[in-house]
Amino acid sequence: MHPLPDSPTAPRALADDHGALPPATRAGTRMTVETTPDGTVAVGGVIDSAGAPRLYRILRAALDRHPEGIRLDLGGVTFCDCAGLRAFLAARAAWDAHAARASRHRSLAGRAAPAPRTPFTLGPTSPRMARLLLLTGTGGLFSPPERGRSQ
Template sequence: MHPPPDSSTAPRAALADGTGALPPAIRAGTRMTVETTPDGTVVVGGEIDSAGAPRLYRILRAALDRHPEGIRLDLGGVTFCDCAGLRAFLTARAAWEAHAARASRHRRLAGHAAPTPRTPFTLGPTSPRMTRLLVLTGTGGLFSPPERGRSQ
């Protein structure tokens, strides 16, 4: 009886272009697209997985730094999101909450009582798969529903 072939290198060897690199469609992190618009909308498309989640987290944090009042998420083009992708959203949200709590304390100490939004994320268009993930994980309530007058 022969041992099974080592499948960890078989796909790489079969797909390599001679340089040992995988084609762009197979490389980690190339299936997700993220664009931030000037108004603070973060448009995410494709597959959010463990390879792209760190990049998504950095982009969300940068958008929240520029728009501390909150950002709009357009997830209409998301075709897949694993736990690492969901963690990117939740970790960015937690970091924003910690920052907002500190800023709120400073405002109160200075005699200003500006309200802090409930959540940094307002949902825009959301794909059926992303909606299902938010419902199944019970995390949908951590995002504000779409704003009135905006299409979804």
């Protein structure tokens, strides 16, 4: 166990060292999101609690326009915390609930069409995002990249 610093200035010195702070707190870092007409959502930069609600809304809107699923381009993600991961998982859960309701309606109408296994197909994925998906065990919630597409 490490003792607390004697001086109240010790934590401030750490905060002034940009290398010691997570990317989300550095000046000039932000999340970028671009949605294309074909259903690709490209996310870049820092996905943290400040940007996660916006990311969730964008994912839900993209899934509303493309209920068959969307492609995620996460190649530009430099940092993603638990709030960012939660935005992906919450959008997936909302899609799952909607798909289950639609499936019930189709079966009641006598038309059963299989829904995709997941609403998200991974496109390019940054090493940091790939590591997060691996460490959290959530990578299986996303379809692997389609064959023929570079990653």
